[in-house]
Amino acid sequence: xxxxxxxxxxxxxxxxxxxxxxxxxxxxxxxxxxxxxxxxxxxxxxxxxxxxxxxxxxxxxxxxxxxxxxxxxxxxxxxxxxxxxxxxxxxxxxxxxxxxxxxxxxxxxxxxxxxxxxxxxxxxxxxxxxxxxxxxxxxxxxxxxxxxxxxxxxxxxxxxxxxxxxxxxxxxxxxxxxxxxxxxxxxxxxxxxxxxxxxxxxxxxxxxxxxxxxxxxxxxxxxxxxxxxxxxxxxxxxxxxxxxxxxxxxxxxxxxxxxxxxxxxxxxxxxxxxxxxxxxxxxxxxxxxxxxxxxxxxxxxxxxxxxxxxxxxxxxxxxxxxxxxxxxxxxxxxxxxxxxxxxxxxxxxxxxxxxxxxxxxxxxxxxxxxxxxxxxxxxxxxxxxxxxxxxxxxxxxxxxxxxxxxxxxxxxxxxxxxxxxxxxxxxxxxxxxxxxxxxxxxxxxxxxxxxxxxxxxxxxxxxxxxxxxxxxxxxxxxxxxxxxxxxxxxxxxxxxxxxxxxxxxxxxxxxxxxxxxxxxxxxxxxxxxxxxxxxxxxxxxxxxxxxxxxxxxxxxxxxxxxxxxxxxxxxxxxxxxxxxxxxxxxxxxxxxxxxxxxxxxxxxxxxxxxxxxxxxxxxxxxxx
Amino acid sequence: xxxxxxxxxxxxxxxxxxxxxxxxxxxxxxxxxxxxxxxxxxxxxxxxxxxxxxxxxxxxxxxxxxxxxxxxxxxxxxxxxxxxxxxxxxxxxxxxxxxxxxxxxxxxxxxxxxxxxxxxxxxxxxxxxxxxxxxxxxxxxxxxxxxxxxxxxxxxxxxxxxxxxxxxxxxxxxxxxxxxxxxxxxxxxxxxxxxxxxxxxxxxxxxxxxxxxxxxxxxxxxxxxxxxxxxxxxxxxxxxxxxxxxxxxxxxxxxx
Numbered sequence: 001x002x003x004x005x006x007x008x009x010x011x012x013x014x015x016x017x018x019x020x021x022x023x024x025x026x027x028x029x030x031x032x033x034x035x036x037x038x039x040x041x042x043x044x045x046x047x048x049x050x051x052x053x054x055x056x057x058x059x060x061x062x063x064x065x066x067x068x069x070x071x072x073x074x075x076x077x078x079x080x081x082x083x084x085x086x087x088x089x090x091x092x093x094x095x096x097x098x099x100x101x102x103x104x105x106x107x108x109x110x111x112x113x114x115x116x117x118x119x120x121x122x123x124x125x126x127x128x129x130x131x132x133x134x135x136x137x138x139x140x141x142x143x144x145x146x147x148x149x150x151x152x153x154x155x156x157x158x159x160x161x162x163x164x165x166x167x168x169x170x171x172x173x174x175x176x177x178x179x180x181x182x183x184x185x186x187x188x189x190x191x192x193x194x195x196x197x198x199x200x201x202x203x204x205x206x207x208x209x210x211x212x213x214x215x216x217x218x219x220x221x222x223x224x225x226x227x228x229x230x231x232x233x234x235x236x237x238x239x240x241x242x243x244x245x246x247x248x249x250x251x252x253x254x255x256x257x258x259x260x261x262x263x264x265x266x267x268x269x270x271x272x273x274x275x276x277x278x279x280x281x282x283x284x285x286x287x288x289x290x291x292x293x294x295x296x297x298x299x300x301x302x303x304x305x306x307x308x309x310x311x312x313x314x315x316x317x318x319x320x321x322x323x324x325x326x327x328x329x330x331x332x333x334x335x336x337x338x339x340x341x342x343x344x345x346x347x348x349x350x351x352x353x354x355x356x357x358x359x360x361x362x363x364x365x366x367x368x369x370x371x372x373x374x375x376x377x378x379x380x381x382x383x384x385x386x387x388x389x390x391x392x393x394x395x396x397x398x399x400x401x402x403x404x405x406x407x408x409x410x411x412x413x414x415x416x417x418x419x420x421x422x423x424x425x426x427x428x429x430x431x432x433x434x435x436x437x438x439x440x441x442x443x444x445x446x447x448x449x450x451x452x453x454x455x456x457x458x459x460x461x462x463x464x465x466x467x468x469x470x471x472x473x474x475x476x477x478x479x480x481x482x483x484x485x486x487x488x489x490x491x492x493x494x495x496x497x498x499x500x501x502x503x504x505x506x507x508x509x510x511x512x513x514x515x516x517x518x519x520x521x522x523x524x525x526x527x528x529x530x531x532x533x534x535x536x537x538x539x540x541x542x543x544x545x546x547x548x549x550x551x552x553x554x555x556x557x558x559x560x561x562x563x564x565x566x567x568x569x570x571x572x573x574x575x576x577x578x579x580x581x582x583x584x585x586x587x588x589x590x591x592x593x594x595x596x597x598x599x600x601x602x603x604x605x606x607x608x609x610x611x612x613x614x615x616x617x618x619x620x621x622x623x624x
Numbered sequence: 625x626x627x628x629x630x631x632x633x634x635x636x637x638x639x640x641x642x643x644x645x646x647x648x649x650x651x652x653x654x655x656x657x658x659x660x661x662x663x664x665x666x667x668x669x670x671x672x673x674x675x676x677x678x679x680x681x682x683x684x685x686x687x688x689x690x691x692x693x694x695x696x697x698x699x700x701x702x703x704x705x706x707x708x709x710x711x712x713x714x715x716x717x718x719x720x721x722x723x724x725x726x727x728x729x730x731x732x733x734x735x736x737x738x739x740x741x742x743x744x745x746x747x748x749x750x751x752x753x754x755x756x757x758x759x760x761x762x763x764x765x766x767x768x769x770x771x772x773x774x775x776x777x778x779x780x781x782x783x784x785x786x787x788x789x790x791x792x793x794x795x796x797x798x799x800x801x802x803x804x805x806x807x808x809x810x811x812x813x814x815x816x817x818x819x820x821x822x823x824x825x826x827x828x829x830x831x832x833x834x835x836x837x838x839x840x841x842x843x844x845x846x847x848x849x850x851x852x853x854x855x856x857x858x859x860x861x862x863x864x865x866x867x868x869x870x871x872x873x874x875x876x877x878x879x880x
Binding site for chain 2: 234237238240343344345346351353354357358361362363370371372442443444445
């Protein structure tokens with residue numbers, strides 16, 4: 001019978017040679033750690049400053065640090081079982097801070113946690129509980145990585161991870177074993193040395209591996225850009241985006257070095273899930289490889305050896321990657337930055353992309369149609385013209401003004417507003433908000449469109465905008481800020497949700513599945529309002545990937561305007577998922593999602609559910 | 625190769641035009657302007673020749689102050705410098721007058737090649753480039769889609785009717801009028817616009833150039849096209865109706 005002794009064994013009286021040996025090894029370990037870590041830190045600090053970074057307001061940063069780092073909330077919520085295992089490992093590390101300090105002090109006879117004392121005993125027991133959870137956790141993670149082998153951890157087995165797992169396990173095991181031996185015995189001393197050597201081996205390995213995140217990620221989470229998928233303004237006349245190493249900013253470099261290679265980004269990426277080249281994890285690791293090999297001052301193109309232009313232009317900017325990242329990497333600004341570097345310098349040659357840019361250089365809308373078409377639509381539907389006296393300006397957007405389905409959505413929403421007695425008008429002239437060119441990285445065109453539109457709004461004295469397109473909402477509210485002061489803008493789901501009590505509830509047992517648009521959900525945090533509205537028309541069912549985990553329709557990032565995609569179509573994959581819920585109706589809240597699914601459902605055939613915007617669902621219930 | 629491209633700023637395509645009070649031209653007040661489409665293809669051809677053979681591309685444009693915007697756009701797309709012929713009365717000159725003006729601006733440059741667009745989107749005369757060649761005493765070819773530099777001069781591909789093309793060889797210096805569609809146009813980039821800021825735009829006036837010729841062709845007036853609607857119902861079986869439709873399209877409407 002092994003007796004668990006009431007206290008942790010602490011070896012007594014280290015000889016001088018032992019002390020010297022320990023000191024020497026410790027110094028070598030710390031030196032080795034700092035040698036590499038210092039170089040990495042230098043690379044980050046030598047990168048360009050982020051001109052638009054603001055530390056304040058600081059409350060959200062502190063909260064995010066507390067919630068995401070200390071409480072490991074995102075780590076656990078998005079991948080529960082492995083996330084919990086990791087959380088235990090992390091919490092054990094935190095709990096062990098004093099233990100480790102004391103462990104080292106013991107060698108020099110200045111241990112400050114007296115195992116016989118009340119506080120120390122309690123602390124060591126608590127640490128033991130964590131050690132146990134940590135050991136179990138690390139064992140589980142080891143099994144997951146080497147036996148289960150989930151796809152998202154990468155094709156190649158990481159032996160590096162195996163070594164680190166072993167070291168962590170040994171640290172915990174030696175700690176726990178110390179409860180079973182006596183202070184005076186040789187076992188205590190052996191355990192102490194094994195624990196020490198493991199520790200001193202672990203330290204220098206940190207900067208060599210993805211375990212650098214131990215040091216960096218708390219800072220990375222704290223130093224986020226301050227908004228979701230936030231594209232920074234270009235800084236001055238010589239800034240064209242992320243062209244070469246010299247354009248990488250401190251935040252980008254910090255984020256590149258923080259990557260834990262967990263693959264959560266890739267797991268949720270619509271492009272990676274449909275056989276395309278793009279892999280968000282590889283984009284970040286590509287930037288890291290660039291920094292490791294060429295450094296932050298290099299003039300070699302970023303889209304070259306370590307990252308490909310083709311992959312970068314397959315991104316729909318859905319933001320699932322950025323949303324999932326537990327260490328605070330902001331993928332969208334990096335991807336858009338790489339695109340900017342290619343487009344602003346003319347290095348991107350794409351037939352459809354070129355056509356889109358030329359259409360908007362000369363004309364007013366992304367579809368390349370005559371503005372007379374929009375005028376005809378307004379006249380035919382007798383939409384009121386905004387004259388400064390109405391409360392709302394109804395912004396049609398390119399889809400609402402020119403696309404047949406988009407126009408149906410506008411017409412339906414106009415009926416709803418008429419029913420509610422809302423005072424609104426549409427502008428005589430609109431130019432595209434510039435969303436597709438903004439996400440593709442064409443800052444020249446975006447500036448022209450934003451400035452022209454801001455002037456139109458100012459001239460017409462527009463105070464409040466409501467629109468049917470989440471892309472317009474995002475671009476007007478956030479991206480136009482770079483060139484002026486946009487008026488208040490909201491999405492029609494937010495508008496209708498406010499009046500849901502006045503809108504008729506349709507008696508129906510129809511099952512309705514709502515697809516969360518990326519630019520309304522993840523980008524704007526609006527999940528409940530469209531559901532309140534859709535619930536008027538039937539019984540809501542949920543898709544397996546819903547709300548923050550909603551799977552993109554494939555249109556964003558300017559991709560709706562580019563050519564045929566490789567691999568499986570993103571829209572078809574998502575449509576299949578929505579159809580599989582068994583719903584009779586798919587409810588959309590974005591004209592782009594609507595267009596993408598209309599095409600995908602046509603392939604499904606006769607049995608396909610009907611596809612309606614929430615405005616159309618609501619209008620259906622209105623009296624004739 | 626030293627290339628000159630003559631470009632024109634025209635009202636934006638799909639602009640809603642109204643006839644002005646005098647009835648001799650369109651109301652310019654609310655219009656948006658853009659680079660003439662075939663001129664954009666001329667510029668693109670010139671830039672591609674420069675990229676392949678080295679040299680310089682200079683754009684020349686005449687008109688009021690607003691033309692500066694189009695000149696900058698051309699510089700942003702890659703032209704090296706520009707000559708701006710300031711003229712507020714371009715509309716009162718005929719094609720001969722405009723060609724004489726441009727010729728006076730271009731002559732001192734001694735270019736190897738002069739490119740113009742095939743025709744403008746507003747007047748659509750298709751004459752300026754051809755008259756320019758005559759005034760300068762240079763060989764010319766029109767409706768050109770593609771230009772290649774050879775040992776002895778140029779080999780060019782010319783568009784004819786019904787999918788036929790003609791290959792022409794001519795010496796330099798020469799004038800070519802370029803048809804739309806021969807190349808993929810490049811888009812304006814931020815880098816291009818920033819670089820354009822420091823490129824030279826030399827301004828001259830008609831009197832500087834010593835050109836003041838009264839027009840020989842006078843514009844009497846401009847009217848909107850008269851829209852007429854007439855519907856004919858074609859009866860019979862689908863086969864009969866289709867046959868009748870083809871008859872009408874061939875011989876009455878003459879689009880087949």
